Amino acid sequence: MITTTADRRMIKLAMSAPYLERDEEQALAHAWKENNDQEARNRIAMAHMRLVISMAARFRNFGLPVGDLVQEGHIGLLEAAARFEPDRQVRFSTYATWWIRASIQDYVLRNWSIVRGGTSSAQKALFFNLRRLRARLASGDRQLTSEAVHEEIAAAIGVSTADVRNMDARLSSSDISLQAPLSSGDDEGANRLDLLASDTPLPDEQVGEIIDGERRRGWLHSALAQLNAREMKIIHARRLAEExxxxxxxxxxxxISKERVRQIECRALEKLRTALVESTPGFSATMQA
Structure with missing residues (x-):
């Protein structure tokens, strides 16, 4: 709902702007395109501000200030005026409607939630038509389950049922800050971020892994020192290289033959096993190659 004095004044001015006849609209458009007449462009835009207000009102249910929607629609209107080609013999309102709607929709998608959605044309259609289609299906004579409703909407828009289900869940609730305090009395001072599970190891596990990794690298370095140059080359190329x-x-x-390479590799692996077992008590003699 528009509440500011400036917004009300803008709407009053827009609604009082005179309509343009087709010939007058064409003349103003030619003046703008051919002579860069800013006044002509402004007259075209002002005459169609009521179209912007009407379009903005359609998106008021997304919880955003209607005044902001009108301003975004006005940006689309000016873009349409800048791109309009009067020689195509199309009324400006027909051409501008697409630009106004696109500008408002983009604003809604950017500001409705901190999680960006509707990145594809199908997702945008789902976002803006889900509520309307769901209401239409609910008003019919058929008794449909939620899953059946999702399936029909998915078929109508051309997206997967999972996409409809996910979008429906997003539209059913607003964003909640992870810093918001929990309402439970048992967790006084805690917030939702404290409840998020972490897949990372605990600090003591990370330190232990670092220490064990350094120890294993030391063992392997000592064992590799037992190999001759050719064995080292084969082991490095076969076992230690990325490919x-x-x-x-x-x-x-x-x-040499590939069979001889295999024999040298087997002998080198056996040397490594022996060296690791001898230098590290408890090391498994069945270390995987």
């Missing part, structure tokens, strides 16, 4: 080399590739590089 392991094939036996054929290593055989061609070293000038």
């Amino acid at each position: 392991g080399a094939t036996l054929e590739e290593l055989g061609a590089d070293l000038g």
Whole structure:
């Protein structure tokens, strides 16, 4: 609902602006396009402000100030005036309606929720038509379940039932701050953020993992020192590189057969197992290659 004096004055001025006949509209449009006549553009825009107000009123149920919606619609109106081509012989109101609606819809999507939605054309259609379609289905003679309603809406708009279900849930509730205090008396001073589960390890687990990782790297470094140059090359290429080399590739590089590469690799792995078992008590002799 519009409450400010400035908004009421703007609406009164817009509603009192005279309509433009087709010939007058064409003349003003040509003056703007050909001579950059700002006054002509402003007269076209002012004559169609009642269209902006009418369009803004359709979106008042999204909980945003109607005055802001009117201002956004006016931006779309000015964009339409800047792009209008009078030679196409189309009335300006027909052309401007799309720009006004698009500007208001974009504003609603950006400000209705902190979570951005309606990024695709199908999602936008779902956002702005879900309530209307659901009300129409509910007013019919058929007794439909919620799932059946979602399925019919999904078929009508061309989205998945899951998309309809998710959008319906979003439109049914408003955003809640994670910093909002809990109403329960048992958690005085706590907020919703405190209830979010974390998948990250606890601090002591993270420290333990860092220490164990450094210890394992030290063991592996000592074990690798037991290999000769060719064994080290094969183990590094086959086991430590991001993309392991094939036996054929290593055989061609070293000038030996792929079977010989496999034998050297097996011998090197056995050396590593032995070195790790001897240097680290309790280390499993069945370490995976």
